[in-house]
Amino acid sequence: MIEYKFTIFTPLHNGAKTIHRVVESLDNSIYRNFEWIVVNDGSTDESINILNKLVENKDWDLTIIDWKDNRGKHIAWNEAARIAKGDIFIVIDCDDAFANTALSFFNEKWNLYFSNNKICGISALCVDSNTHEVSGAEYPYDGIISNYGDFLNIHKVWGDKMSSFRTEYVKIFPFPEIKANYYTECYLHYSLGERFLTVGYNEKLYYYYYESTSITHTKTETRNNIYMIAHYQRWHIPRVAISLLKIRPRELARCIKELIITTIKYKIMSWLKIEEVKYSNN
Secondary structure, three states, rough: OOOEEEEEEEOOOOOOOOOHHHHHHHHOOOOEEEEEEEEEEOOOOOOHHHHHHHHHOOOOEEEEEEEEEOOOHHHHHHHHHHHOOEEEEEEEOOOOOOOOEEEEEEEHHHHHOOOOOOOOEEEEEEEOOOOOOOOOOOOOOOEEOOOOHHHHOOOOOOOOEEEEEEEEEHOOOOOOOOOOOOOOOOOHHHHHHOOEEEEEEEEEEEEEEOOOOOOOEEEEEHHHHHHHHHHHHHHHHHHHHHHHHHHHHHHHHHHHHHHHHHHHHHHHHHHOOOOEEEEOOO
């Protein structure tokens, strides 16, 4: 069996209290052929100092990029993909964790599919670290092969997944480098899905956490993130309009509505020079 090299990318922003989870996951991983790329994206807490202490005695293939300004997860992702040396690219957020068998599982499956250039990724399930409930829907069966659009619109598979991508394909589709906290990962999934296929498995490998410090009674909408949503929908709608009109017309209507609303919001906020809006969830 071939031992493929994994690039694990972690975007780090104010994760001083949680980055230990990723370090512990890597420490406990049965499979050891990986590199870890961390981009500190303008953290204002002790993230970078704590990270340096956690890894000071590690002999890992480790790259830490320390940005003083916050550029956004999508731009950090582009930088990590640019310098990645691994065969397979996986993203682990700075407040999450993964099973010690995860990389072994993906290596086993990539041995089955790496020779097939039509396969761009292999995905598994994410679960809530407290309830162990699966994020979204499971795959209809293990080993199902489809593209992202069909997974979502035909097979009704939605929710976060632990995705492993061919690094060379990730490099082909960098995220638009617009100013925002993030750019939806649907952009990459749909871009890859136009040319390639993904294999899905119902193995529970990724643990996500809801932090009490991040769940509040207020929600903030920034002008930059509103622009990001409008930017994405302007790209997305022309690509899926015909297929959605046939199989999910309500979803097409939702996308068009979202584009209209975010475009209006952005123009109003720009005119009034408002950077963000906070409102109650109640």
